[in-house]
Amino acid sequence: METLIFSDLDGTLLDHFTYQSTAASKTLEQLISANIPVILNTSKTFAELGVINSELNLNAPFIVENGAATYIPMHTLKTQPRDTVAVGDYWVKSFCLPRLYWLKLLSEHTDEFTKCYRGFSTISVSTLSKITGLSLDDAKRAKQRQYGEPILWLGDEPAKTKFIDHLIDLGANVVKGGRFIHVGGHCDKGQALIWLTEQYRENFNNPSIMTIALGDGENDVSMLEAADVAVQIRSPVHDFPTLYRQFKVTQTKLFGPEGWTEAIQDILANKLLSHSTNKINSEVNHG
Numbered sequence: 642m643e644t645l646i647f648s649d650l651d652g653t654l655l656d657h658f659t660y661q662s663t664a665a666s667k668t669l670e671q672l673i674s675a676n677i678p679v680i681l682n683t684s685k686t687f688a689e690l691g692v693i694n695s696e697l698n699l700n701a702p703f704i705v706e707n708g709a710a711t712y713i714p715m716h717t718l719k720t721q722p723r724d725t726v727a728v729g730d731y732w733v734k735s736f737c738l739p740r741l742y743w744l745k746l747l748s749e750h751t752d753e754f755t756k757c758y759r760g761f762s763t764i765s766v767s768t769l770s771k772i773t774g775l776s777l778d779d780a781k782r783a784k785q786r787q788y789g790e791p792i793l794w795l796g797d798e799p800a801k802t803k804f805i806d807h808l809i810d811l812g813a814n815v816v817k818g819g820r821f822i823h824v825g826g827h828c829d830k831g832q833a834l835i836w837l838t839e840q841y842r843e844n845f846n847n848p849s850i851m852t853i854a855l856g857d858g859e860n861d862v863s864m865l866e867a868a869d870v871a872v873q874i875r876s877p878v879h880d881f882p883t884l885y886r887q888f889k890v891t892q893t894k895l896f897g898p899e900g901w902t903e904a905i906q907d908i909l910a911n912k913l914l915s916h917s918t919n920k921i922n923s924e925v926n927h928g
C-alpha cells in the first residue's frame with residue numbers, strides 16, 4: 642500500500658453533462674489491478690455511492706456528503722479505527738452532527754423565512770427529479786441524506802443573505818451550491834482525507850503512504866490543499882478554483898473523466914519512471 646487516490650465525482654470522474662465515466666474505465670481497471678484504492682470523496686449520499694461504487698467495480702472506502710462521514714469496508718483495515726461505529730459491513734466515522742439536528746434547528750428557528758424556502762425533506766421524489774434532472778431512482782437516493790439539509794430558495798436575494806447569516810449565527814455551516822443551499826455541520830473533504838489517510842498509515846505501519854486528490858469544484862479545494870499531489874480537473878462550466886499551494890499541482894488540459902485519465906496516466910508513468918531511476922541509482926550506488 643503506497644498510494645491512495647481521492648476523487649470527486651461530478652465534473653471529475655463523471656462527465657459534467659452525461660454523468661458517464663467511460664473515458665476513465667481502462668485507467669480505473671489498471672488502478673484496481675495495481676491495488677491502488679480509488680476513494681470517492683463527494684457531496685453524494687451513502688445510498689447514491691452504493692450504486693456508483695458497484696457500477697465502477699470499486700470496493701474501497703468512500704467519503705459522503707462533502708466530508709460528513711467516511712465509510713470503510715471492514716475488510717480494508719486489520720483493526721477497527723478509533724471513533725468509528727459499525728454500520729452493516731462498514732466502519733463509519735462521522736465528522737458532524739446528523740441531519741435531524743439541522744432539521745430541528747431549521748424548524749425551530751426559521752419561522753420568519755418559512756415561505757421563502759423548501760427543504761429536501763419536504764420535496765417529493767418526483768419534484769426533486771424535475772428540479773435536478775435526476776431519474777426517479779437517483780432522486781430517491783439523493784434524498785436519503787444523513788448529515789445535512791439542502792434548501793431550495795424561493796425568496797429574494799436580500800432575504801437569502803439574512804437567512805444564511807441567521808443560520809451561521811446558530812452554528813450551522815452554510816454552503817451555496819449550484820441549485821441548493823446546503824445546511825449542515827462544519828466538515829469538508831480535506832479533513833476526511835487527512836483522517837482516512839492517517840488510518841491507512843497507522844494500519845499498514847507506513848507513514849509514507851502518498852495521497853493524490855482530483856477535483857474540479859470549489860468544494861474540492863480543501864481536499865486538493867490536503868493531498869500530497871493535487872489534480873485540478875478542467876470544467877466546461879467554470880474556471881479552476883484558486884489554490885494556495887504552488888507545488889505538486891496539475892491542471893488538466895481535458896475535461897472531466899478525460900482529464901482524470903490524462904492526469905492519472907501521467908502520474909503513473911512518472912512513478913514508474915522514478916522507480917526505475919531509483920533502482921538504477923541504487924544499483925549504481927551499490928555496485
Ligand SMILES: [Mg+2]
Pocket residue numbers: 649650651652653856857858
Ligand atoms: Mg465536482
